[in-house]
Each structure stands twice: as C-alpha cells, then as structure tokens.
Amino acid sequence: MRAYRHPPLETVPLEVVMRAFSDPCRIAIVRTLLKKAECELACNEIPLDISKATRSHHFDVLRDAGVIFTRCEGTKCMTSLRRKELNRRFPGLLKLVSVAD
Amino acid sequence: MRAYRHPPLETVPLEVVMRAFSDPCRIAIVRTLLKKAECELACNEIPLDISKATRSHHFDVLRDAGVIFTRCEGTKCMTSLRRKELNRRFPGLLKLVSVAD
Numbered sequence: 360m361r362a363y364r365h366p367p368l369e370t371v372p373l374e375v376v377m378r379a380f381s382d383p384c385r386i387a388i389v390r391t392l393l394k395k396a397e398c399e400l401a402c403n404e405i406p407l408d409i410s411k412a413t414r415s416h417h418f419d420v421l422r423d424a425g426v427i428f429t430r431c432e433g434t435k436c437m438t439s440l441r442r443k444e445l446n447r448r449f450p451g452l453l454k455l456v457s458v459a460d
Numbered sequence: 461m462r463a464y465r466h467p468p469l470e471t472v473p474l475e476v477v478m479r480a481f482s483d484p485c486r487i488a489i490v491r492t493l494l495k496k497a498e499c500e501l502a503c504n505e506i507p508l509d510i511s512k513a514t515r516s517h518h519f520d521v522l523r524d525a526g527v528i529f530t531r532c533e534g535t536k537c538m539t540s541l542r543r544k545e546l547n548r549r550f551p552g553l554l555k556l557v558s559v560a561d
Contacts, residue, residue: 381476
C-alpha cells in the first residue's frame with residue numbers, strides 16, 4: 360500500500376496551490392469534489408477521459424499542494440477536499456474555482 | 461515599438477490565470493501593482509533580482525493571462541493591473557493574492 364504525504368497547509372506557498380489549479384483536469388477533479396459536500400470519492404468515480412498514469416499524476420499534484428486528502432481502505436483510495444484548511448489558508452480560492460468558468 | 465496583445469478577460473480560462481500566479485516573481489509583480497492603487501509603474505520600478513529576459517517573460521505571461529495592461533510611451537513601457545476586469549471575471553482572485561503569504 361502506497362503511503363501518501365499530506366503537507367501542513369501553512370507550509371504550502373501560494374504559487375504551489377496556484378500551480379495545482381493551472382490544469383483543466385485538476386480543476387475538474389476539484390469541482391467534482393466541491394459538489395460532494397463533505398463526502399469522499401474513489402478516484403475512479405471522478406469522470407476524466409485520461410490514462411490512469413495521468414490521473415495519478417494529477418492527484419499527486421493536488422495532494423502535494425495540500426488540496427486533497429487520500430485515505431486508503433483495502434485496495435481502494437478515497438479522496439476528499441481539505442476544504443476547511445484551504446478556506447483558512449487561502450480564503451476565496453475554492454469559491455473562485457467553483458464560480459469562474 | 462513592440463505591439464502588445466491584451467486578451468479580452470472573458471476568453472481567459474481559469475487555468476491560464478492560475479498558471480500566471482504559479483511563480484513567486486509574478487506574484488511579487490502583482491503585489492507591487494496592488495499596492496499602487498490605480499497607478500501605473502514602469503517595468504524597472506518593480507524590484508526583482510532577475511535578468512531582463514526573465515523579467516520580460518514574466519510580464520508576457522501576466523499580460524497573456526489578462527492580468528496586466530502595458531502601455532508604451534516613447535521608449536518607456538508602463539504597466540497596470542486590469543483590476544476591475546479581473547474582479548469581475550475572477551472574483552476573489554486579487555484579494556487572495558494580496559492576503560495569502
């Protein structure tokens with residue numbers, strides 16, 4: 360089982376979180392999670408027409424920027440948004456992502 | 461005299477403006493402009509310890525993302541933030557950049 364690193368949000372610089380949102384696939388992942396309130400999603404529940412390796416890369420970038428949290432349960436990995444922490448550290452960011460098309 | 465392109469903000473996707481803020485130098489440029497209210501600055505008035513070519517590249521990225529406006533006056537190029545348009549198209553973005561350290 361792969362061990363995932365989740366950086367404390369206060370150590371994530373603004374430019375790193377902005378880079379995490381500089382790709383339309385990653386924006387789509389976060390928007391799907393935003394619609395799910397506090398829920399978790401299995402990675403494959405997020406509809407994306409990309410390879411497994413590319414999908415993994417996008418989840419890694421989001422995780423390394425403190426945007427998502429991954430919890431593994433058996434062979435399944437569940438993903439959630441670090442919503443409260445993000446709102447505290449980067450106020451307005453998630454709202455911007457949800458409203459700007 | 462170089463002619464600068466300024467894209468209409470409604471044609472700039474969220475990922476492009478986010479990419480513009482994915483670099484600490486570009487964040488520093490925008491923060492300097494944010495402190496100047498509605499004023500313009502000559503490019504060399506913005507303190508950055510980088511080469512002229514790198515500085516030019518950063519201004520190009522910001523301009524192409526609709527963040528800054530460049531007006532040439534003789535041999536001098538004056539830069540301003542497209543503040544009102546940015547606030548309309550990407551609400552909360554400039555506030556986020558000004559508050560998140």
